[in-house]
Amino acid sequence: MTQPTQPVFRYAVRSDLPAIVALLADDEKGKTRENLTDPLPDIYGNAFDAMEATNTDALPNKYLLAIINDQIVGCLQLTLIPGLSRQGRLRAQIEGVRVSSSCRGQKIGEAMILRAIDISRDLGASLMQFTTDKTRADAHRFYQRLGFVASHEGMKRDL
Amino acid sequence: MTQPTQPVFRYAVRSDLPAIVALLADDEKGKTRENLTDPLPDIYGNAFDAMEATNTDALPNKYLLAIINDQIVGCLQLTLIPGLSRQGRLRAQIEGVRVSSSCRGQKIGEAMILRAIDISRDLGASLMQFTTDKTRADAHRFYQRLGFVASHEGMKRDL
Numbered sequence: 268m269t270q271p272t273q274p275v276f277r278y279a280v281r282s283d284l285p286a287i288v289a290l291l292a293d294d295e296k297g298k299t300r301e302n303l304t305d306p307l308p309d310i311y312g313n314a315f316d317a318m319e320a321t322n323t324d325a326l327p328n329k330y331l332l333a334i335i336n337d338q339i340v341g342c343l344q345l346t347l348i349p350g351l352s353r354q355g356r357l358r359a360q361i362e363g364v365r366v367s368s369s370c371r372g373q374k375i376g377e378a379m380i381l382r383a384i385d386i387s388r389d390l391g392a393s394l395m396q397f398t399t400d401k402t403r404a405d406a407h408r409f410y411q412r413l414g415f416v417a418s419h420e421g422m423k424r425d426l
Numbered sequence: 427m428t429q430p431t432q433p434v435f436r437y438a439v440r441s442d443l444p445a446i447v448a449l450l451a452d453d454e455k456g457k458t459r460e461n462l463t464d465p466l467p468d469i470y471g472n473a474f475d476a477m478e479a480t481n482t483d484a485l486p487n488k489y490l491l492a493i494i495n496d497q498i499v500g501c502l503q504l505t506l507i508p509g510l511s512r513q514g515r516l517r518a519q520i521e522g523v524r525v526s527s528s529c530r531g532q533k534i535g536e537a538m539i540l541r542a543i544d545i546s547r548d549l550g551a552s553l554m555q556f557t558t559d560k561t562r563a564d565a566h567r568f569y570q571r572l573g574f575v576a577s578h579e580g581m582k583r584d585l
Contacts, residue, residue: 354461
């Protein structure tokens with residue numbers, strides 16, 4: 268029996284944008300939210316540049332990519348947020364977690380979350396948090412298996 | 427009938443730390459989470475410095491303070507987070523929202539949230555988000571009146 272190939276991980280660079288947006292759109296909710304054209308709309312490049320503007324190695328706001336056979340098969344945005352509450356606890360926040368629909372069921376998402384946890388711990392974070400749409404029941408079970416607790420309401424408001 | 431005094435707002439500086447931590451601790455949950463000593467433990471100053479390290483005027487990660495008669499009566503952490511999802515939407519996130527227990531019922535919290543919304547809109551954010559403990563039912567009603575929707579689960583995991 269062959270084991271699934273383990274992904275390798277690296278942070279995204281600007282030239283990865285088309286692959287990342289394709290992943291973001293490869294999702295039940297993302298498909299109606301993204302605008303996957305060739306070339307991509309400038310809004311994505313502008314957003315990437317804004318991420319870079321506040322980025323440091325110690326406090327990243329970066330896309331982490333999972334790669335198998337030189338193909339980008341998964342992504343998540345990892346943001347380390349310093350703050351004062353809970354005795355100045357450094358928070359790690361994730362967003363935009365995606366695995367390519369052609370590669371699901373291979374534990375790539377799990378490996379990616381565990382890698383994000385390792386990176387965050389190494390940077391001194393003691394809490395990881397995110398919000399997930401209440402309709403994503405499968406995702407909730409996935410995260411609960413990885414030790415996350417739905418202890419909070421995730422509230423949003425368009426501005 | 428006299429109207430409640432309207433607060434004025436400014437961003438925190440390092441010398442505001444004792445007042446901010448006092449506010450964070452002036453709360454049912456915060457009172458067990460914070461460490462309000464004189465002088466404050468260094469962890470708070472270190473966390474403030476970490477916030478400053480990734481701060482820009484365009485992409486703040488700052489405490490907004492509500493002030494009445496030169497007294498700090500409320501605070502919230504406002505973080506603008508650029509990212510790629512939802513067509514590169516800039517998100518505004520709030521955290522550590524507090525109003526002094528001696529000043530509640532004067533709509534200071536509402537004024538503070540509305541000010542954070544105005545600042546975030548001016549900086550180009552189109553979404554505001556936060557997580558709030560599921561046991562804080564009064565807070566949920568407060569935020570729902572201000573247009574927030576509990577559309578997401580807020581998931582957390584200690585690292």
